[in-house]
Amino acid sequence: MSVLVFADSNNGAIAKSAQEAIHYGSKIGETTVITYGDVDDSALAALGSYGASKVLINKTITEFDGQKLSKLVRAAAESVEVIVFAMDFSGKSISSRVAAGLNAGMVSGALSLPDTSNGFIIKKAVFSGKAFANCKINSAKKVIALMPNSIQVETSDAMATVEEFSADMGDSTLSVKEFKAKGGGGVLLTDADLVVSAGRGLKGPENWGMIEELANEMGAATACSRPVADIGWRPHHEHVGQTGVAVRPNLYIAVGISGAIQHLAGVNGSKVMVVINTDAEAPFFKAADYGIVGDAFEVVPKLIEAYKKFNAANN
């Protein structure tokens, strides 16, 4: 099967979720990558290490314009069978456009490679992570949007060939005016391997210092529960749960979050969950791998110290 992977670039670098998508594509078949913007040829050739054999780049597109990019991807997808996107911000923006334009059936939030023993079946999370569905794509062309953090990327020394690619992308009625960076910088929540999250148990926004310190020490992203975002203690983009962001880190540490079913829906893709709560009856303990019953204001500083000690001994 021939595969095309759309890879978004971010400040000249190929996004982590896109690296995963390339690796995923290469497990399905001969993989070509399509990307755009100002990325070094050496960085593009290096995508071979994730499994790409060829990289197509369009340097005339310099900003994310979904109308033009979906036409670009469609043009590049003419003779391929499977088109893969990362289900990140840019993937959500153009993947379904491309699918509709190509008359291709689409599965988004894919968690597995396609099972082709009886059709083309892909497992995906449904009901906000509370269940999985095995979805069959019945069309000739197939579009897959891969859930970030759902596969392990292996790299090799291979290099990809790089070619410029152009297509008739028409005019766009959309223009990008401004980018507003989120405050605090740090690790991107949906990409993060480690997430430190806190809820109402912290009693006030002024108490987030220790959560940020723990996250900084660990190289983790920070997150929060819905009530905390709703009352304005933390920004909305940190809200993890059914109606917020869904995350799938290796480690999710929840501090002072009771673990309502809506919150669990956003985090139950995490590999390991640690819950710190004063209430031994908090429902989160039922979903957790490791639990600590105790006051966050005592436990978290101890955890920071313990992690610092561990880090010093291991690095």
Place this chain on the structure above:
Amino acid sequence: MKILVCISKAPDTTAKISFTDGDTKFNEAGVQFIINPYDEWYALVRGLELKEANNGTVTTISVGGPDYDPIIRKALAIGADAAVRIDAQPTDSYQVASEIANYAKDNGYDMVLCGKETIDYNGSQVGGMIAELMDLPYVSLAVKLEVNGTIATIERDVQGGTEVVEVSGAFVLSASKGMAEQRIPNMRGIMQARTKPLTVVPASGSSAMTEVVSYELPPAKTACKMVDAEDMDELISLLHNEAKVI
């Protein structure tokens, strides 16, 4: 200003998820259905705010059977002026998007608003597909929408921040958290909703390109291992040596 808002039916966020018929169907027994929260709290309410400020109309559109009518009446109670239900069982995003696009393309809407995803199938596909099928720009994961004449200024979530985009003319948007605040229907709205038009139109016969062959529930969690609150070195050691995540 003519605004079309796409409304989908979804199980309540607290619903217990289980399956029947050999794990091929969602078990609806005892499940309360609601308007998909992203469609209601963000797309619909922002549409209503714009309609009120600009003397426009809000029509909701859904693809579904008569079982959709209660949630459609709720959308009318919240303030939509009229509702359209395309009479077909929704099977996949492509079929739903094609039905909506086929209806919308001849009706001159200034904007089509959707929620960013449904909380059952989590596809995040319908908005982009409608845009493609109507050849309109699509702005995904929007958190802010202002309209000034024929220019819409939209802020959307992107990697590491938000991006402000301007669109001239009609567009399709998917709404994310932050776009508006939930509205609770009042008694007057509920009474008025009974007499507002809910038009049922036949489907154009678009067919699905994907199907769910089976469902699975996640494996049961093993019991939580409790760690002494005084002994965080033990937790770090477990995370390093046993769970191998740090």
